[in-house]
Amino acid sequence: MIEISNVSKTYGTGNSAVHALKDVNLTIPKGTIHGVIGLSGAGKSTLIRCVNLLERPSTGSVSVDGQEMTRLSRGELNRARHRIGMIFQHFNLLTTRTVFDNVALPLELMGESRSAIKDRVLPLLELVGLSDKAKQYPAQLSGGQKQRVAIARALASKPNVLLCDEATSALDPQTTSSILELLREINQQLGITILLITHEMEVVKSICHRVSLISDGELVEDAEVGDFFTAP
Numbered sequence: 001m002i003e004i005s006n007v008s009k010t011y012g013t014g015n016s017a018v019h020a021l022k023d024v025n026l027t028i029p030k031g032t033i034h035g036v037i038g039l040s041g042a043g044k045s046t047l048i049r050c051v052n053l054l055e056r057p058s059t060g061s062v063s064v065d066g067q068e069m070t071r072l073s074r075g076e077l078n079r080a081r082h083r084i085g086m087i088f089q090h091f092n093l094l095t096t097r098t099v100f101d102n103v104a105l106p107l108e109l110m111g112e113s114r115s116a117i118k119d120r121v122l123p124l125l126e127l128v129g130l131s132d133k134a135k136q137y138p139a140q141l142s143g144g145q146k147q148r149v150a151i152a153r154a155l156a157s158k159p160n161v162l163l164c165d166e167a168t169s170a171l172d173p174q175t176t177s178s179i180l181e182l183l184r185e186i187n188q189q190l191g192i193t194i195l196l197i198t199h200e201m202e203v204v205k206s207i208c209h210r211v212s213l214i215s216d217g218e219l220v221e222d223a224e225v226g227d228f229f230t231a232p
């Protein structure tokens with residue numbers, strides 16, 4: 001469960017201040033897929049980055065599974081982030097590492113043994129359909145395959161929550177559908193709560209349970225997807 005309470009975020013000060021989020025409130029129940037749509041510059045990225053504190057809210061609080069992220073010490077925050085996976089528009093893979101070693105990275109950072117890492121990485125590669133690509137490098141993969149690697153890496157530390165920042169925006173429509181299908185499987189099979197942001201209505205329509213609209217830093221809707229798209 002994700003609880004965003006009275007969160008505001010201002011970049012800069014004085015005349016150059018940008019109010020990227022304005023008193024945003026949002027509760028995302030465990031196991032749901034929640035979409036946030038909005039135009040470029042509306043505050044989507046800032047909102048999602050406030051959940052794992054890649055950005056620190058100027059005011060307000062964010063809790064994940066009852067743990068108030070905004071109050072944690074640096075060490076506690078690092079541990080809490082293991083429970084939150086994130087994927088990005090441009091995949092953010094390490095080009096000098098193989099597929100296996102990209103997925104292994106978070107586990108290496110957690111100090112896991114080589115055999116524990118293998119036991120975790122191989123099933124993840126199978127889950128995302130890339131068992132035969134373990135020894136390849138990112139440059140040898142298609143965009144969809146790269147995003148699958150990124151998804152496996154995001155799941156390596158067994159998160160309860162997955163944050164998706166325009167995860168399909170760099171992909172063609174057919175590849176987008178297959179990545180969304182994978183996200184749906186992950187939500188259903190592993191019970192992972194998913195918060196995704198996108199500027200594409202179709203993404204929201206196809207996999208989200210609920211949706212919010214963000215406009216100029218304000219969250220202006222929070223509705224079931226069916227109600228949202230049939231509203232008068």
Ligand code: ADP
Binds near residue numbers: 011012019046047
């Ligand atoms: P979106 O993801 O919806 O495109 P963003 O959250 O990236 O929106 O941006 C919201 C607003 O905050 C925009 O006006 C953007 O220019 C501004 N902004 C985002 N990040 C920064 C930053 N690090 N410094 C200053 N302004 C920023």
Ligand code: ADP
Binds near residue numbers: 045089
């Ligand atoms: P994306 O659409 O892939 O999220 P953006 O271009 O919105 O990429 O942002 C890329 C990075 O630049 C983010 O870390 C964001 O916080 C930062 N950023 C966005 N807008 C601004 C801005 N006006 N000033 C400074 N940094 C910004």
